[in-house]
Amino acid sequence: MADTTVLTKEPYVPQDEDFKLKGNIEDILVDTNFASQSFWKEVVARFRKKKSAVLGLIFVLVITFFAFIGPGMNQYTYSGQDLSQKNLAPRIPIIEYTGFFDGHENIATTKGTKTVNLYFENKLPDVFYWFGSDNFGRDIWTRTWSGAQVSLIIAVAAAIIDMIIGMSYGLISGYFGGKVDMVMQRILEIANGIPRLVIVTLLLLVFKPGMLTIIVALMLTEWVGMSRIARAEMLKLKEQEFVLASRTLGAGSMHIIFSEVLPNIIGPIITQVMFSIPTAIFTEAFLSFVGLGIPVPRCSLGSLISEGFNSFTTHPYQIIPPIVVMALLMLSFNLVADGLREALDPKLKEM
């Protein structure tokens, strides 16, 4: 009976003044030369050592900057047409005096090539199209950057959504193991056996293309790879002590999966997202090229390329800006992803 009286008593909560600092904190020596660095500091340091990755990051940032600022930098809009000013070659103020970008273009005729400047022939001395104008008299500068904006939004949104889906799928499959894992992996195998291109094409044929449907269709292409990585990482981590500790303390499965394991595998996941962005940009461009892209008057890099393709022998300047921006964007994202992969996992062999 004595025990119960003890238990019902209010437990004593220790106060701060009950403790006294023992020893002197200034005496503790910290090795500043070889001080341990935080994980992310080391990652940044390793990333900065890789020049190609830094260059890629700069390009990504510059293109993203122009994609959001560029369309507002002149008076034209991405859909504004002026049929009296169509097919004008690039012309930029001040630079035009150097002989480049002064609005001239070479036109192949039956008697050989001749150089013309449509700005003067059409009496437009004060008109400047920095990247030229297209077949409908739309400004290619504005269209290129607003296309880049659309492509980037689609690609990033698709990459993030398939990260969430793929990651959850892989983590759950790996954590529960056994029958759950078996069933989930069989489903995955079948999903992986279907060529993504086919599914994306068919989906867009049924549900008419638009920003949202393209994002949904693209989302279906990358989640398999993501879930494989998440599952492999989960299998590595789930036997570790911190998971056991968490479970002993009474944490539920979902808590362990998303609050304990997930923060530890964020590195490979981010790398995979970076790799899936250029893939999404490419797939979107491909869809536009076959006529399943973003509907007019909006444009994306892919639809600009497919428009430019129709006249690329007569007016090559129309296809160059979107194609260069897209190639640079894909290249830079790949470089950044490569650098990130090495920075996050220095043990990985270089490939």
Next chain:
Amino acid sequence: MKKYVIKRVVTALFTLLAITLILFILMQLMPGSPFNDEKLNDTQRASLYAKYGLDQPIVVQFFRYVINMFKGDLGVSYKISKNTPITQLIASRLPISIGVGFAAVMIGALVGLCLGLLAAFKKDTVWDTLATIISVIGVSVPSYVFALALSYQFGFKLKWFPMLFSAKDVIGSSVLPSISLSMFTMASIARFTRAEMIEVLGSDYMLLAESKGLSGNKLIFAHALRNALIPIITVLAPLVVDLMTGSLVVEKIFSIPGVGSLLVNAIQSNDYNVVIALSFIYSAMYIGIMLVVDILYGVIDPRIRVAKEGD
């Protein structure tokens, strides 16, 4: 081994069945019906539906559809060329596409191999950097960028090769498309060969072979190359995917009368029957290649087989 092969084949068949189901569902969802003609009266429409079996319950329709697909009866085209069996449309086009694809793989594999070996043997020199730059560009820039650039420079400007495909000069007009398609293959094989070769060159058995006094050539060809090239089969899967996607656009750019441009045309003219049939063919080809790759990989590297049998 037997168990492993059977398991792979069963999975592949299930996948193919799943695709057929998806295709069938999508076909039901497709807007409009081919018999939406105003001029038809109800009895005519009913007789047409009966002719094509569209009056049957949906489950029966599905089974008929599956049986037809596997028998090789892919239906008829409604728009591109009216009432032509799709099998007939494809039959003349498939060899051209496969030819260009095969040439691309060959060019890519050969050049990529040389580039990778060069980079590995001259590690950390200008050659290595150059090969790395080429392979990074090849992996990340899509094939139709190369196709457009090549067709402008060598087809339009220099006129070395025809810009558009012509039946009279099949070899000459396949050069540019094959090269543009081969870039991804070349780049991934170069990257892979370099990484594997560097690892093999640093291994203990190479040191042993060298200390036995083997000559340089024998060392490279009999010992290093063989071991470095076995894992190359892992890059085959992304290559197949890239070739399929690439061929669609590249065939359109060079107007090659292949399967890829047929699919693009079918998409653009809403000829759903052709799209579905070609999707089935693409899927079947893809699944078949994946099956072969998986089995080959199991034969070559028993560790994979054991791991996959385990889970």
